[in-house]
Amino acid sequence: MLDLGEAPPGAVRGSLARCSRESGDATLGAVAPYTSQPMNDDLHASPLGADQAALLTRPVSVIAASCDAQLHPHLMRALGCRLSQDRRQVTVLLPLQRAAQVLDDLRANGRIAVVFSEPTTNLSLQLKGDDAQVLPADDADCALAATHLERFTVEIGELGFQPLVAQTVLDAEDGIAAVRFTVSEVYEQTPGTRAGARLDRS
């Protein structure tokens, strides 16, 4: 019989203290400061609408995917995500070791696909971009990962999953990489007749 088990003692552990992040590692490439570009908002409105963007702020499953030169796809569950103010750029946090292949692919070709899915509602969105950059995670990223873990634990807790599941799936002990990309395509991914529909304005 498959049962979801007893709740382990103790609260969800925050991971801020343990958040180890890569810094000064040459393999990550040049450290690019995150600066706002001067924008012509009217001409370059984000393909991601405000309503859609709201999904990214909720405790959703985030999974990033990439392809290598042999057209082999790779994917990994992310530790969290954030959106720039103008909704044009998305940053996903990936666990360094287990997302190693994804990170290699992104450094090689920059092409990324990310799906966001809310466990309790199945509302889902897929974003794509072709300029993904792999960056070192900073303190804010570590804090974001910790917060995401807490909120995600509650979200899937409503579906009957024990805290151990989120703690394991979103383990950040091996370090975090931040991957930032410009949103170029937006797709509806919620199961149903509209699944696969392209939503961005371009």
Place this chain on the structure above:
Amino acid sequence: MPAAPLRLDSIRACLEGAVPGVMATCALDGTPNVTIISQVEYVDADHVALSFQFFSKTRHNVLANPMAELLVVHPQHGAMYRLRTRYLRTESEGALFERMKAKLAGIASHEGMAGVFRLRGADVYAVDRVEQVVAPRNEPAIGGANRLSALRRAAQAVAAAGDLEGLIEALLDALVREFGAEHALLMLLDAGAQRLYTVASRGYERSGAGAEVALGDGVIGTAARAATSIRINHATLEYRYARTMREGVAADLIGREIPLPGLVDPGSQLAVPLACGGRVLGVLYAESALEFRFDWDDEDALTALATQAAAQLNALAGVAAQPIDEPADPAAMADASAAETCAVCAEPAAAEPLRVRHFAADDSVFVDDDYLIKGVAGAVLWKLLRDHAESGRTEFSNRELRLSPEIRLPEVGDNLEARLVLLTRRLVDRDAPLRLQKTGRGRFRLCVARPLALSHVPR
């Protein structure tokens, strides 16, 4: 440190739809695509099947470039596994398709997606590699019975059965004793009528003997028609088999349906066909109020057990059909006289006649205006009652029934013994003032406590 290679067999708990899988594919132009997968179905140690529901980018990609990578998560402890796979083909009918369709209906209901999730095909993928990506932190001790040991004991108990009734009892007893089944029933196939009929059950108020299901109807009917085990882990309206009256049922059938026993809203259902020599002989069914009650190990064990039972069933039917010269068996005669008096015989004889009506059209039998049974079982009962009314006979043999022209067995394989078993139970279910009582091998007694008033309605 590279993870040790695993096989799918070790991670089947991740393949129950409890945590959705995720999957990446790659277009020919190198653009990645990622999606959530509601169902990753275990096919065998080297293959999985995904549900093809919508015409999607994923499908478009794999038809051109078969490579796909999946991540699945263990629902208890969150360990994560990576599957490197290759798309092979799509099956839109057959055993795998039917299994997935039923399971998907359960998943859909569970996720509030009933009516949205619809299986168009089963996409079969070869699994080239399974890797552990995140190890479990606190692996909970695996509780519950070892299903392989349970199967061993069950198989030995069932193998010891020497006749049909013994086989049926041993099978259902083993299901309860070794696998903890709360509710279970055994149905056999009437191939001519394309219907399954209940012979016995456990865990319900009435045995439900005689209750029927059409081939293809619900979990049981689908398992029989597709000759595959079907397991659903959630309550779902689509495959609720416990429906008694369907809309538009023909007028002549009203009042002639025996209600199926069953939970109103089973959380879990497992239907396993009894198949032998390329023929489905029946279905063994278990259900529970709990969701996720049965896992892959349960399904494997019960499928193996049902397969053995089918072989025995087949052998018994073959033996029963042979005319045997049975020497007078003193032991059997002793059985007949020492057989405990049945409930009906124990009652004081009543004078009021028992009205029995028989309809030639479908061999249905009504006792005191209550519908009792029809078909072969009805024909058997009518013959017994007529013989008793004419000559006072109470002792009968299976062999003479088989030779009797009034009982038209549909085909050589069909099981007279099974009809006797179901008739025996049906009489108990209805608390009828008639009983059949086994008195020896291939012999039984008709117990009647009241004089009979028989009437026959010709075609």
